Each structure stands twice: as C-alpha cells, then as structure tokens.
Amino acid sequence: MGKPIFERMKELKEIRPISFHMPGHKGRNWLINWGEYILDMDITEIPGMDNLQDPVGVIKRSQELAAKAFGARETIYSVNGTTGGIYIALGGISSPGDKILIQRNSHKSVYNAAILNRLDIEYVYPNYNKDHHLYTGIDPDTIESKLKESPDIKVVVLTYPNYYGICSNIEKIGEIVHKYGKLLMIDEAHGSHFIFSDHLPTPALKAGADITVQSIHKTLPSFTQTSMVHIGSERVDVERIKAMSALYQTTSPSYLFMTSLELARAYMEGEGKERLDKVIQELKVLEKSLQEIPRVKVFTGDKDDKTIHSKDITKILFRIEGLTGVNTNKILMEDYNIYLEMADRHHALALTSVMNDREDFEALYKAIEDIASREYDYVDPMDIDIPMPKIERPIYEAFYSNKRAVDLKDSIGKISASFITPYPPGIPLICPGEKISRELVEYISFLKDKGIEIIGFMGYNKEKIQVID
Ligand SMILES: Cc1ncc(COP(=O)(O)O)c(C=O)c1O
Numbered sequence: 001m002g003k004p005i006f007e008r009m010k011e012l013k014e015i016r017p018i019s020f021h022m023p024g025h026k027g028r029n030w031l032i033n034w035g036e037y038i039l040d041m042d043i044t045e046i047p048g049m050d051n052l053q054d055p056v057g058v059i060k061r062s063q064e065l066a067a068k069a070f071g072a073r074e075t076i077y078s079v080n081g082t083t084g085g086i087y088i089a090l091g092g093i094s095s096p097g098d099k100i101l102i103q104r105n106s107h108k109s110v111y112n113a114a115i116l117n118r119l120d121i122e123y124v125y126p127n128y129n130k131d132h133h134l135y136t137g138i139d140p141d142t143i144e145s146k147l148k149e150s151p152d153i154k155v156v157v158l159t160y161p162n163y164y165g166i167c168s169n170i171e172k173i174g175e176i177v178h179k180y181g182k183l184l185m186i187d188e189a190h191g192s193h194f195i196f197s198d199h200l201p202t203p204a205l206k207a208g209a210d211i212t213v214q215s216i217h218k219t220l221p222s223f224t225q226t227s228m229v230h231i232g233s234e235r236v237d238v239e240r241i242k243a244m245s246a247l248y249q250t251t252s253p254s255y256l257f258m259t260s261l262e263l264a265r266a267y268m269e270g271e272g273k274e275r276l277d278k279v280i281q282e283l284k285v286l287e288k289s290l291q292e293i294p295r296v297k298v299f300t301g302d303k304d305d306k307t308i309h310s311k312d313i314t315k316i317l318f319r320i321e322g323l324t325g326v327n328t329n330k331i332l333m334e335d336y337n338i339y340l341e342m343a344d345r346h347h348a349l350a351l352t353s354v355m356n357d358r359e360d361f362e363a364l365y366k367a368i369e370d371i372a373s374r375e376y377d378y379v380d381p382m383d384i385d386i387p388m389p390k391i392e393r394p395i396y397e398a399f400y401s402n403k404r405a406v407d408l409k410d411s412i413g414k415i416s417a418s419f420i421t422p423y424p425p426g427i428p429l430i431c432p433g434e435k436i437s438r439e440l441v442e443y444i445s446f447l448k449d450k451g452i453e454i455i456g457f458m459g460y461n462k463e464k465i466q467v468i469d
Contacts, residue, residue, distance in 0.1 A: 017333070018360050020316075020350035021341040024193075024264075025221035028355045031263045041256050052077060052253040053246045062262045069265050070195055070214075071205050072230035074238050076245050077261055078213070079253040082189040082227040083109040085213035087248045089229050090157065091117045092241035093183050093211060098154040101146055104388075105135055105427040107187060108419065110157055111395065115432075118396045122150055125388070126162070127307040132299060133346040134317075135427075137168035137307030140176055147180040159187045160204050163342070164299070164349060165315030166308055167201045174208025183235055184208065189215040192228070193314065193354065196268045199280045201310040205232040211241070219314065221272070221355050222264035226257045268354070276354040283313050283352060286361045295321040295372045299347070315341075316350040320368070322376045331375060336367040389434040398432035398468055405464035408444060408457075411436045414467040420456040422447055428456075436467070 019026040029035070043049065050057035059077070067075040078085035086109040094100060096118035102110055104123045114121050124146055127136045138158060147153060156177050161167045170186065177184040186204035188194075192214035194203040204212040210233040216222040229245070231238055268276070290298050299317040301308055320328055329343035341351035350364060392415050393401075403417040414436055419428045430440060447454060458464045 015337065017337050017339040018363050019339055020352060020356070020360070020364065021339050022215075022351065023217045023222070023224045024219045024353040024355060025217075025223070026353060026355040026360075028221070030355065031221055031267050038256065041259055043255050044252060049255065052079070052249060052258070053251060054242075059258060062258065066228060066261070066265050067230065069269055070192075070228065070230050071203065072232055073234070073236075074231045074241075076229045076231075076241060077253075077258055078227040078229055078245075079225060079249060079257045080227075081217070081225045082107075082187065082213045082215040083112070084248055085227045085229045086110055086187060087113045087116055088241060088244040089185055089211050089213050090114070090119070090155070091244040091248070093185060093236055094119055094155055099150065099152050100155045100157055101143070101150070101153045102157045103138055103159060105162070106157065106159060107189065108421075108428070110187060111419070111428070111431060115396045115399045118394070120394050121391065122146065122153060123388075123391075127305065129302060129305050131304075132302060133344075134164060134166070134299065135162065136166050136302070136305050137162075137309060138173065139307050140169055140172040143173050144176045144180075147176065147182065151180075153182060155183045155185055157185045157187065159189075160209075161188075161190050161201060161312050161315075163190065164317045164347075165190070165312030167310045167312065168307060169309040170204055170207040170209065171202070178208070183210045185210065186212040188212040189227075190218055190315075191312070192216050193219040193268075193276065194312075196273050196354075197276050197280060199277065199313070201312055205230055208232075210235050216261055216264055218351075219353055220264045220268060221353065223257055223260040225254075226261045226264075228261065272354050279352065279354055279356060280313060282358055282361055283316070286365060287313065287316065289365055290316075290318060290368060293369050293372050295323075296368060297321065314352045316352065316364075317347050318350070318368070319347045320372045320375070323371070324377060327375070327377055328371065331371055332364075332367055336363070336370075338364060338367055389430055389437065389440060391433055392435045393433040393468070395431060395433045402469040403466045404469045405458045405466050407463055408441055408465050411465050411467055412438050412441055417466040417468050418456045418458075420444065420454060420465060422452050422454045429454075436465070 045051050050059040063075045090113040099120040101122050104125050129136045174184050186209040188204045194200045212230050215227045217224045217226045290296050297319050301311045325343035325348040328348045329340050332338040341349045398417050416430045416434050417432050420430045421428045
C-alpha cells in the first residue's frame with residue numbers, strides 16, 4: 001500500500017515552502033478555487049467540450065483568445081509542456097533531412113525534436129562570460145556567418161530568454177535570418193510573461209520570430225505541463241503545425257490543463273497585468289537592496305558583453321561571494337524554508353512570478369542578508385566550458401543505430417550514441433553522432449573527480465558510455 005509520491009506531497013504541504021521556483025502559480029489559489037472544481041473539470045471529450053486534435057468549438061475559441069493576447073496569428077495548446085510544443089513546432093516547419101542551426105546549449109527537447117523529425121544539426125555557440133561565469137547571449141554576427149557558410153540551413157532555433165533571464169538581440173537575429181530566407185523558431189519557455197509588461201524584454205513574436213513555444217506554467221499562473229505554440233508569421237504553414245499537434249499530443253488531453261491555460265491568460269489580461277507591474281516595481285527595490293548587502297552580487301547585465309541585449313528582472317540571479325550557489329541554495333532551503341529554482345557553482349536563481357508577494361521578497365532579502373553575514377565555504381573558481389565536438393553522423397542516425405557500452409577511457413575516437421550531460425548547467429558535453437576526443441574524455445574525468453553530477457553513463461558504477469557499434 002505504498003504511496004511515496006502522495007506521502008511526500010503531504011509533507012511538502014505541511015512545510016509550505018516559500019516558492020521561488022516553478023510553477024508560476026506558486027501554489028496560490030488566486031484565480032479560482034481549484035479545490036471546488038478539480039474533479040468536475042477532469043473530463044473527456046463529452047458533447048460540447050470540443051477536441052484538441054481538431055478543435056472547432058470551445059477549445060478553438062479559447063486558442064483564438066490566447067492568440068490575440070500573445071500577439072500570434074494562431075495559437076495551439078500543448079498539454080505536454082514546451083517539450084511537446086517544440087516537437088510540434090520544429091516538426092511543422094521542417095522536413096526530414098533538413099538542416100537546422102541550433103545553439104549548443106539548447107534544452108534537450110530541441111535535440112530530441114531533431115531525432116524525432118530526423119533533422120541534421122549545426123551548432124552556434126553562446127558567449128561564455130568568464131567575468132560572471134555565465135553563458136550569456138548569441139552574437140548576431142555569428143548567425144550571419146553560419147548562414148553564409150551553410151546555405152542549406154532551413155531553420156534557426158534559439159532560446160530566448162535563457163534559463164538565467166538573459167536575452168540575445170532577437171530583433172537583429174530575426175532580420176538576418178529573414179534576409180537569408182530562413183525561419184526563426186524561438187524556445188521561449190521562460191518568457192511567456194514578457195507580453196504583459198512594458199518593463200520586460202520584447203516578446204519573441206514582436207521581435208520577429210516566426211514561431212515560438214512558451215511554458216505558461218513556468219512564469220505565469222497555470223498548471224505544470226501547460227504550454228502554448230504561437231505562430232507569428234505567414235512563413236509558417238499553420239495546417240502543418242496542426243497536423244504535428246495531432247501527431248504528438250495525447251488523444252485524451254486534460255481539460256484541467258486547458259482550463260488552467262485559459263484562466264492564466266484571462267487573468268493576465270486584467271488584474272494580473274496590473275499586478276505584474278507592481279511586482280516588477282517591488283523587484284527593482286529588492287534588487288537594489290540586495291546589491292547593498294556586503295558580499296552579495298546580483299547579475300543585472302554586463303555592458304561590456306555585447307551578446308546581452310536585455311535581462312528579465314523577474315529572475316533574480318545572485319551570488320554570495322565566498323559561498324557556492326549550490327550551498328546558498330541548500331542553506332536557504334534548510335534554514336529558511338525558501339526553495340529556489342536552481343543553483344550552480346557560482347550562482348543561485350530565484351524565479352519570481354506575478355504570484356509572489358512582498359512578504360516573499362522580504363523573507364528572501366532577510367535570509368540572504370543573514371547568510372551573507374555569516375556563512376563561508378571554498379568556491380572552486382573552475383568553469384564548465386562547452387566543448388566543440390565534431391559531428392560525424394546525424395543525431396537521429398546515431399540514436400537509432402546499434403550501440404554498445406564501453407569504458408569511458410576506451411571510447412576515444414568512437415562516435416557517441418548517448419548524451420553525456422553535467423548538471424548544472426544541463427548542457428550536453430557530447431551528443432549522439434559526435435566524435436569522442438581525448439580532450440573530452442580527460443575533461444569528463446576531471447569533472448567527475450570534482451564531484452560534478454553527470455548523467456548519461458551506463459553500467460554498475462556509471463563508468464560506461466554508449467557508442468555506435
Ligand atoms: C529552455 C527550455 N526549453 C524547454 C524546456 C521544456 O519545457 P517544459 O518543461 O515545459 O516541457 C525547458 C524546461 O526547463 C527549458 O528550460
């Protein structure tokens with residue numbers, strides 16, 4: 001009679017942490033009293049409830065209202081998060097065998113979409129800002145060089161904003177991409193709130209993206225797993241996107257999820273919009289106060305880094321000198337009941353939303369002030385660099401090929417069939433189809449020795465890597 005998930009959920013309910021992580025509703029029942037509706041809303045396609053696979057009724061109308069609110073030509077709900085949305089969007093604007101240009105620190109759903117849709121990948125690398133130990137933006141000039149070098153690229157896929165709220169110059173990139181007759185797709189998982197305030201970076205569609213995918217659940221008050229695919233330009237064939245939606249989405253979509261998407265959008269068009277601006281003003285005060293605490297550094301941008309176009313203030317990216325981000329995160333959780341979104345060796349990230357209130361911000365400020373006055377540990381100044389491996393085989397071919405597991409030390413010169421990814425930052429060091437170099441093996445061993453968590457290995461002691469047979 002074990003119920004491990006439920007038991008842990010009950011514990012969390014008791015603890016009631018202050019949430020600076022996803023989902024964007026922050027556990028606050030402010031839109032409707034969900035407890036009252038939850039079972040009644042968990043239905044299937046009974047008469048009058050329409051069908052997400054081919055909407056003609058209430059779902060169609062709801063999606064049309066979303067399109068209007070988000071400035072899209074058409075919007076499609078995804079009940080499998082932005083992961084599902086990326087499969088749909090990329091599948092709908094490319095054909096098997098096409099080449100796409102993606103940033104090397106893309107979320108794994110972009111790589112997976114390339115496998116599923118049998119796309120050839122070429123990489124563009126983000127800037128690594130050594131002063132701040134952060135991946136920042138993409139230089140528009142490197143996009144232009146890539147498009148000149150490889151005229152067969154059909155689609156450019158970029159992340160905007162990145163996990164830390166850093167935004168590249170998408171307007172400029174969009175102009176370049178369109179000058180070369182290509183499509184610009186944006187993974188805007190972390191940017192669905194942008195359209196609702198003039199104090200935030202420009203939303204991707206307004207900046208010229210042809211299609212974007214947003215996790216409404218990350219930064220707006222909707223349930224986990226709820227996202228939207230927004231089609232912006234006439235260059236995108238809407239019917240192909242709809243066909244992909246029917247291909248990748250369940251035939252039993254949750255009406256709770258779809259209702260939650262609708263309620264979040266409706267809230268943000270009214271009361272939520274005003275509230276968001278109020279929250280942003282409070283965040284400006286908080287950011288300034290945090291900067292005044294000795295040892296505390298809040299990342300607000302870097303004027304010398306030309307790849308940073310803007311920074312989303314709702315993501316508080318900070319560090320306490322002399323303390324790792326990972327430890328800061330741990331202390332906040334254990335001693336102050338404050339749960340952050342993530343931390344790495346240097347930074348900690350507090351993800352705020354329209355549903356956070358002043359009390360949350362005061363609690364965070366006091367906790368950081370307190371920690372900075374007493375806690376120290378050793379911060380290893382090392383950085384994790386993205387390697388630049390050579391692609392030997394298309395990612396989909398390597399993924400579906402016959403594989404065998406070999407010891408890491410014996411894998412040099414072979415072609416990887418796995419993703420090997422250190423967390424954080426969650427960017428693959430090696431992907432299927434890439435050649436494993438001696439430098440890479442040495443680097444992975446070095447990271448392992450440093451105790452960095454690396455996923456993707458096999459074997460009892462996680463010492464083996466899958467290679468193409
Ligand atoms: C940049 C980025 N893209 C896509 C995704 C996938 O989004 P979802 O969790 O909604 O499937 C994530 C999730 O963290 C992400 O960070």
